[in-house]
Amino acid sequence: MAPWQPLSAASRETFWRSLQTLNATRIVIALVLLVYLAVDARHGQGFSRLGGAVYGQTCVAYVLAALLFAGITQRWRRRFLWQLCCQILVDITVISLLYLAAGGARSGLGLLYLFPLAGAAILAPLVLALFSASLATLFVLAESTYQIFISDQEPPLFQAGMTGAVFFAVVLVVSRLAARLIGQEELAARRGADLRVQQAVNRIVVDDAGDGILVVGSDGFVFSGNPAARRMLGLDSDSDFRLADIAALEPVAQAFQAWLEAEPAETYVTVKRWQDAAGPVRGRLDQPVHLKLRFARVDTPDGEAERSVIFMQDVSAIENQAQQLKLASMGRLTASIAHEVRNPLSAIGHATSLLAEDLSGPAETRLLRIVGDNVARVNRMVEDILKLSRKVQPGAEPVPLGAFLAELKAEFTETHGLADHMIYIGDAGPRTVRFDGLHLREVLVNLLGNAVRYASGKPASIRVFPVLDATGRVELHVQDDGPGITPEVRAHLFEPFYTTSSKGTGLGLYLARELCLNNGAMLDYEYRVDGPAGFDAPGRFVITFTI
Template sequence: MMRDAQVPSQRSRETFWRTLQTFCITRIVIALVLLAYLGFDAVSNAASRNALLDWKICFAYLVLATGFSLLSVYTRARFTLQLVAQLVVDIGAISLLYVVAGGVKSGLAILYLFPLAGCAILMPIVPALFFVSIVTLVLLTESGYELLNSIPDASPSRAGLYGAAFFAAIYLINRLAAKLIKQERLAVQRGRELQLQEAINRLVIADMGDGILVVGPDTQVFAGNPSVERMLGLPVAHGQPQFRLSDLPSLAPVADAYSAWLDQIRAHGAGNAASSVFVMVKSGEDIASLQGRTLPRHVRREPVTHLKLRFVPVEIAGLTEQRAVIFLQDVTEIENQAQQLKLASMGRLTASIAHEVRNPLSAISHAASLLKEDITDPAQMRLLKIVGDNVIRLNRMIEDILKLSRKAQSHTGPLKLAPFLAELLDEFQETHAIAPGMIELGDVAAYQVRFDPLHLREVLGNLLANALRYASGSPGSIRIQALLPDTNRLELHVQDDGPAITPEVRAHLFEPFYTTSSKGTGLGLYVARELCLNNDAMLDYEYRMDMSSDGTDEPSGRFVITFAAQEPY
């Protein structure tokens, strides 16, 4: 059976055809070399009796070699037939030249190695040895003829040695070729498996909800999936790195977290480095205009995105280039879903709380007031005061819960911050008996936002009350300022000079019923954030570095309201 019957794939067939074409070109070169040799021999030995016959044989061989070469290029069919025809012509032409030149003493027997080697590479071992047998018979027949005719220098032993050498060489070449073909088939199979696995990986990664970024040690981005484009608003190009995370101000939190993780790996090793961190990323114009590329239409970037980052190093033996995979999980969506579930539960409880709890509280408060008129004992008065204080606290909690059901009805419109904040601060200072200079208001005259006035009044009132609880009370201890960063979304900062909130408390700061004060209900900040979300804004607590009095940077915290849009006027 011929070797082309064993070829399993189109790629292997291409390899065999290319090999056959290479042998065709080699055949043309050999014919040209023979013609050149005859030309030099004719100049030095003009009286050669067989020169004309040699010329005719070589020229015919050149014509046939050229025809075979063109046939293998333009007619890729019947591989075995083409190969056998070429081998027959090769052996026939070389045999004619061998006999005409004088047999084994001419040294032309080595030319048989060319067609036999091609046969060993392109055919199985049995057909290859068959053609070697034919060549050996030709050599022995010619030597036997010379011996029978008593021609001088007849050497059947040399012909036998040529035949034995051809058998050994062809067997060795055939075995090596078979091994190479087997390796090629295995490589083709592995390549197909890798292509299939790569296609599956691309499908899985593209359909993942989590974002994936492949970055280098200097924050170069090499690849990413569609989810990361949606989370970061980032057009990620696959292949060579196009940009660095550290070059984009909007992605500075991600770059800083990644750099801190790398520092931990260098200091403590990969096993002891914290692999997860939470960051907040704000949208920016620097991302959308990155290198002139625009985002796909389906990508919608939120004003503020809370992300959970998980870092995994790529460790492969012998890998010289360092890579890391950053898995990004949009915690904002999870928080929104959890809050929606909480709101749905609270909405069902609102009616029963209003009737089943508020009315008994009113009765308790009224009864305590009546008892207070008749009691003069200080101990009993203290107990009545405890009852009254807890009734007020429970009533405030109920009011906060009821606000959650009313917050869905918002009336957003252009709201000028300057007159609104001036009126709010006057009312707040009068209500809480605050010194006029304690709250410092920055320049907000050039800004207006789209926010429900009643909702914004409630949010700022809650934040100011919280700041008043921890501020020192000195002039300017509470500051309100408006900033317009690169994200082109107005921010309103509320900050006091009290100690910053610890990271442990910050993790639960906006959870309902979570409070660190014995007088708080744990719903104020939760309601404030819900009201901001209802107005397409975002409330968060951020840590920043401020310049201290001695010229050093010290960390401080502040509440930041990021509005959905700002409108200068």
């Protein structure tokens, strides 16, 4: 791999680091040779008697040259190939002088040629590395040939030839290995650059996404989240935390834990108002949000790190938009519904009553009862629609919750013929709320009616109790020990004309929420359960009042 070919910045940096390593190795070798000279001179033998002065001066010059090369490489990172060529040429020249001063091939210093040749094979093109090997080989062969004329002993020509062959073999092998490694590094650098670009694109997409995204561990520890997720959860910072550490986010933690235990990968939760300006995770949520959660596992190699992704969608806006569209259509219908629907219904009901006096057969009676039930159902739907137009001007006034709930329980129990202990009313104390009394009665009657339909009928199977949320606002919880509402039904719970009962109109809960909104309150259904021990309730309706 030729260093002048186009390379990535990472590969070029690797070449310069390798050259700096070559400089450090050169300094170490020169110092070792000086130590070798000192030890040999102390024993008065070896080449120190022959060329010790030349040897020592050459080693000192070599150390100084190595320091100079190291400084140049550190300070001036230009002309890589020229710096390398100069250093290799100096290495071969110095080693040749030491080779001569030590007595030629018998000194064993020919192995020092492998150091610059290996460096050239790694950092220089193959042609330049082979040229360096040929210079070293020619010098070794020339020195052995010269010994023929000046020495009585037979020079080791065969050893010199084998040394030259080793030089070329080392250069070829090391050059091929280095080229392969450099190619792999260049490929890794390109893949790394592509990965960084892809990560930047993903970061832009995730940050700009309208849905919230959280990356969490198996213990609920949040590693990262996009701005939409922080906005939905009311988080002010990017600090890491566990979902269970924030009380307001416990519904999300419970839903995640339920999914880990093989529950459905989609659910709905309500995150209530919360604020914490002093804790490790600062944040504030001014309004409760209703979130649709989806979970997905991250496939990691060999399961090294268990990661999951929580996708959050704020469905409150979607629900409100759907309701507003239906309300707009319903508003156009309301103007004519009194005359166009109620009058025919009255006529049908009157005719049914007259027919019931003349027809007494079981088949006729059954058919008339079906007609009467459906007339009553349509009339109830008309009444609910008309109530929507009559709720525009609420008479909000302070309502003492304790007395109001006690009176409502007595009236509702008597009207529906319930046992007195079936409905439990929690202690409201001196708390008061601003709400139109008639509207609040209608909302609670609707919620209690639904609770009676699904509750078990045991003592305190229906519970109504007020609490304070994290921001000091009064909440009224209505829950029963029935089977609860599935996430699929929860997605459409407050939509007009949506019902799961054959006898319902689908307007009760919608009207209840509209009445709450008209009084500045909020009605929602949440799955979080923190009621009294022994009370099995999978969810509850929550009315949040204004302060």
